[in-house]
Amino acid sequence: MNAHRQRQGIFYGWVVVAATFTLTFVGFGSAYTFSAFIEVLQQDLGASRGSVSLVFSLAGFLYFALGVISGPLADRFGARSLCLVGMVLVGFGLALAGQARTIAEVYAAYGLGIGLGVGCAYVPALGAVQRWFVARRGLASGLAVSGIGLGTLVMPPLATWLIAALGWREAYLVLGGAAAAFGIGAALLLENDPGRRGLRPDGVFVEPGVVNSAAKEGVSVKDAIRTRQFVGMYVACLLSAVGVFVPFVHLVPFAVDHQIAPTVAVLLLSAIGVGSTAGRFCLGGLADRLGRDTFLAAMYAGIAVSLAVWAFATGLLALVAFALLFGLFYGGWVAVLPAVVADHFGRRNVGGIIGLLYTSVAIGTLIGPSLAGFIYDASHSYFPAIAISGGANAVAALVAIVTIGLKSRTAAEGL
Template identity: 65%
Template sequence: MHPHARNDSVFYGWAVVAAAFSITFVGFGSAYTFSAFVEPLQRDLGASRGSVALVFSLAGFLYFGLGIVSGPLADRFGARRLAMLGMLFVGIGLALASRARSIVEVYAAYSIGIGLGVGLAYVPAIGTVQRWFVARRGLASGLAVSGIGVGTLIMPPLATWLIASLGWRDAYLVLGVLAALVGVAMSALIVNDPRDRGTGPDGTAIDTRATAKPASGATVAEAVRTSQFIGLYAACLLAAFGVFVPFVHLVPYALDHGLDQASAVLLLGAIGIGSTLGRFLLGSLADRMGRQVFLVAMFAGMAASLFIWAFAGSFWPLAIFALVFGVFYGGWVAILPAVVMDYFGGRHVSGIIGALYTSVAIGTLIGPSAAGFAFDFSHSYTLPILAGAAANILAAIVAIATVRAPRRAIVAS
């Protein structure tokens, strides 16, 4: 049966999308404020730029890597409790970071708190959204992860204002309280499966006698042995080496090139604007034109934008880089979970996404921290930026091969 559900009620899938949006907004928004804290942490804790950048890299490694644990847990026990616990960890980590007396204590508080928190919440929330939609999956996935873009737009300027008004310690405390309150409250809206609300994906009616039938799709073990998974894994690993460098180093780069703090943080906001546009516009466009092909375009676009950054030395070229990079980065994050669902079905989608995101975890651990240590050695970001661009070109090539590879028939919608 495929008639649409009642027209007099709003499809609950959009509430699940709103919950995922809020989780990505406060979780990644808090994480991506980090660039605003680099200078005061360096100054007050007497740390090198590489060691400060490692704070973000460790957090990123944890929050992408933990998806391999939180994804299967969500598939088995439901995403709501994991997301609520995760958002609580984010708040606690930020609050503890406000009391840190050394860079090692920042690792223990911020890196572990943000890493565990976003790791527990992100993959379960995004995986749940995939189950609620079929025809509009790219749009729904894009809206859900657009919280990252809006968070990147709003949270770094808020953090900069809080640092200027209260100092970096109290700024972390305020952000922690905000993350916990908003994140936990919105996580309560998550419902794991549309059948739990008496509906099918996209609001279609279902035969209530068939509600016990499990969702179809590959297991994690089946998925990871396919050429599609291996290709996606390799492409995302390569891309991640360069993708997360701007979130740590764009503000310090701009300050090194003579921009003031407000203009430098505005560049990070431009990534947020572009990212939000990419998630809103490209997600729905990919639904119509082919999500796998669009994924290739996202890698190529990120490579091109990083080349712009490598040779930009003033505000407007940097702003163009930030906006263009944001669009393609946002499109990548929006389309990737939907592509996973397309290939492997919904039964274990959170677990498969979690396994895939370990590739991003490795790239996030190495890329930003390596760029920081490269700067400490050479006092230039040119080489790590160009390396990130080259890695994304390779990612696009791998993604083309993945799209062309024959598919195993393991998915029934």
């Protein structure tokens, strides 16, 4: 009975959620400002749209691929130190990007700074959240990563305003300083294991002397990757990521190409942020009630439908509708995916398993936005790239339905 008594006061798991929210706001908000810089980088550095788009693809590849290293390190040593390093790198990367004189220097500063920085912080912070919750895992994950949605809402317009007021170089310097300050403060609040506070997930208090084995529950990374569920998750994530990051780079240039003013076009990224924030806040809890496996497949299908809307949108209202719809499903996908991983494979090595899974997203991110840019350079149209993106997500939904939602689980439902 003692192991089931609740501790009074605020459950520290919600502090971990708040810290992860701030980290995702800073990291991904900084990354998603890139669309606001595309035009000025093209003009000042004399680069093509495809080569400029590759900057974002490189950063995205690195911050998802690095999770395969940062996740296991966080499982072993804790998330706090890795997130501290990550936020310092994000700040330096943005500041150094403002000093770049060639597109190659932007690759090095922004690509490596944002890529390595977010890569150090994202998976460790997500893994920490999974360890603090079971029954409300979808809700907690959704709230934690809603920082991405809010960052997408706030940061691109802020970057556009800074570029207009100060110039793009000074804008990067200001963004870098703010990212480091807020990110480091959030990282200091992270804690990896509820057992260190005498707790089990969801705030269940363990009396002194009672063995708390929560941190040992779950399967090894080696055993997880041999399962049909993990393979299905990997393939679905890879397919989805080919298309899901294309709007973050190309939606603003697409809108400008359709005679929408740049200051208005950048607000479409904010609309994605509105939809994404709603998806993370509202849909994460809904997934807990409806079933997280089925919900994940529905998110892939929703992304595919929204990209089909984009393919035929030309006016501002249609693009706003696309941005809101896409953001909703994108936010739901990001919110529920870590929870699905923890459901199937437990909490012991959740950081390492998420990190390995996200290498699929890294590959898709490297391919998608840059490929879309080069397709545009060759055809002067985004339609083929958008069609490929939507089709890939439709196939991802089918893969998820067939492979992930199986009755036999590798780990027990309560892990």
